Amino acid sequence: xxxxxxxxxxxxxxxxxxxxxxxxxxxxxxxxxxxxxxxxxxxxxxxxxxxxxxxxxxxxxxxxxxxxxxxxxxxxxxxxxxxxxxxxxxxxxxxxxxxxxxxxxxxxxxxxxxxxxxxxxxxxxxxxxxxxxxxxxxxxxxxxxxxxxxxxxxxxxxxxxxxxxxxxxxxxxxxxxxxxxxxxxxxxxxxxxxxxxxxxxxxxxxxxxxxxxxxxxxxxxxxxxxxxxxxxxxxxxxxxxxxxxxxxxxxxxxxxxxxxxxxxxxxxxxxxxxxxxxxxxxxxxxxxxxxxxxxxxxxxxxxxxxxxxxxxxxxxx
Ligand SMILES: Nc1ncnc2c1ncn2[C@@H]1O[C@H](COP(=O)(O)OP(=O)(O)OP(=O)(O)O)[C@@H](O)[C@H]1O
Ligand SMILES: [Mg+2]
Numbered sequence: 602x603x604x605x606x607x608x609x610x611x612x613x614x615x616x617x618x619x620x621x622x623x624x625x626x627x628x629x630x631x632x633x634x635x636x637x638x639x640x641x642x643x644x645x646x647x648x649x650x651x652x653x654x655x656x657x658x659x660x661x662x663x664x665x666x667x668x669x670x671x672x673x674x675x676x677x678x679x680x681x682x683x684x685x686x687x688x689x690x691x692x693x694x695x696x697x698x699x700x701x702x703x704x705x706x707x708x709x710x711x712x713x714x715x716x717x718x719x720x721x722x723x724x725x726x727x728x729x730x731x732x733x734x735x736x737x738x739x740x741x742x743x744x745x746x747x748x749x750x751x752x753x754x755x756x757x758x759x760x761x762x763x764x765x766x767x768x769x770x771x772x773x774x775x776x777x778x779x780x781x782x783x784x785x786x787x788x789x790x791x792x793x794x795x796x797x798x799x800x801x802x803x804x805x806x807x808x809x810x811x812x813x814x815x816x817x818x819x820x821x822x823x824x825x826x827x828x829x830x831x832x833x834x835x836x837x838x839x840x841x842x843x844x845x846x847x848x849x850x851x852x853x854x855x856x857x858x859x860x861x862x863x864x865x866x867x868x869x870x871x872x873x874x875x876x877x878x879x880x881x882x883x884x885x886x887x888x889x890x891x892x893x894x895x896x897x898x899x900x901x902x903x904x905x906x907x908x909x910x911x912x913x914x915x916x917x918x
Contacts, residue, residue: 628651628653628657629657631649631651632648632649632651632657632660632661635647635648635649636648636664639668641675644668644671644672644675645672647665647668648661648664648665648668649661650662650665681850684850684851685730685734685851688730688851688865688866689727689730689731692723692724692726692727692730693727695719695723696720696723696724699716699719699720703716726865729864729865730865730867733865733867733868733871734867736798736871736874737850737867737870737871737874740871740874740878746791746792746795746878746879747792748790748791748792748879749790750790750791750792750793751788751789751790751902752788752789752790752791752792752793752796753786753787753788754787754788754789754796754800754821754828754829754830754899755778755780755782755786755787755821757793757796757797757800757830758778758780758800758819758821758830759778760797761797761800761801761804761819762776762778762804762819764801765801765804765805765808768805768808769808769817772808772809772811772813773813773814774808774811774812774813774814774815774816774817775815775816775817776804776808776816776817776818776819777816777817777818777819778819778820778821779818779819779820779821780820780821780822781820781821781822781823782821782822782823784823784824784825785823785901786823787821787822787823787828787829787830788828788901788902789828789879789881789899789902790879790902791878791879791899792879795875795878795879796875796879798871798872798875799871799872799875799876799883799897800819800830800832800897802868802869802871802872803830803832803872803895803897804817804819804832805868806832806834806864806868806869806895807832807833807834807836807893807895808834809864810834810836810837810893811834811835811836811892812836815834815835815836816835817832817833817834818831818832818833818834819831819832819833820833823901825901826898826901827881827898827899827900827901828898828899828901828902829896829897829898829899830896830897831894831895831896831897832894832895832896833892833893833894834892834893834894835891835892836892836893837889837890837892838887838888838889838890838891838892838893839885839887839889839893840889844885844887847869847885848869848870848872848873848883849870850866850867850870851865851866851867851870852866852869852870869883872895872897876897876898876899879899880899880900881897881898881899881900882897882898883895883896883897884896884898
């Protein structure tokens with residue numbers, strides 16, 4: 602009887618083991634089945650979270666949080682592609698419409714001139730939008746910048762003012778530049794072209810939103826906290842409800858600028874990326890009817906980096 606009992610006990614033990622393992626793995630299988638159902642088309646679904654207080658629950662919660670982030674990123678990419686397509690399509694539609702009109706009749710010299718003026722305006726807009734989209738694609742690719750050059754923020758600011766002088770003059774807006782470098786040169790380790798675009802974008806906006814006779818002030822300062830460039834205007838200002846979305850791509854506040862011409866709605870998104878890619882930040886303070894100030898702040902460059910011949914990099918100041 603004793604010997605006959607051994608196989609039976611073994612059988613019972615393995616059956617029991619199988620049953621217990623099955624029970625133990627049931628929650629794992631449920632999570633696994635949930636994971637297998639997921640796909641690019643079902644990004645809204647989430648894994649079942651077991652009631653237990655163990656690793657499996659934490660794993661499911663972590664994966665669900667990851668899915669939240671993926672879904673958000675996916676949606677913002679979809680929105681971006683839709684907005685970009687719309688922005689590219691609008692000038693193309695206008696151009697096509699104008700060409701159709703011209704095909705149906707022989708235009709007078711004035712009509713031809715007007716067509717060429719309007720066509721070249723739309724082409725400028727298309728070019729600007731495509732250039733801006735390429736900059737943002739570079740931003741999204743996440744490639745690090747070459748930050749080996751010590752760039753003088755004051756020189757960048759003066760160049761931006763010079764480039765925009767004809768635009769400011771045509772608008773009747775004065776521009777002033779003030780540099781305070783008692784605490785050291787306003788140096789930023791980075792890409793001079795991108796830093797130039799940042800100041801250009803802020804200044805362009807400031808002039809666009811100022812009325813004739815007003816002044817736009819650019820101030821470059823340095824202190825222990827870093828170097829900063831601030832662009833202040835006394836124009837229309839921005840309504841508080843528009844402030845949170847200002848730096849989003851294609852965010853154009855519905856208030857038209859006194860200059861009329863619409864931009865691409867990408868300038869501030871690009872400027873924010875440029876500031877952050879240089880370990881800096883871009884902030885805004887604005888009040889309707891009083892004006893706005895946009896400030897880009899960058900960490901202070903270690904002294905050694907301001908001398909190209911210096912052999913080694915010192916610890917961050
Ligand atoms: N200095 C400012 N004063 C008032 N409103 C501003 C100012 N700067 C930006 N804005 C508002 O923020 C919106 C977004 O600015 P952003 O520079 O990103 O786009 P844009 O100027 O319309 O186009 P782009 O710069 O791409 O040509 C603007 O459309 C405008 O409504
Ligand atoms: Mg702009």
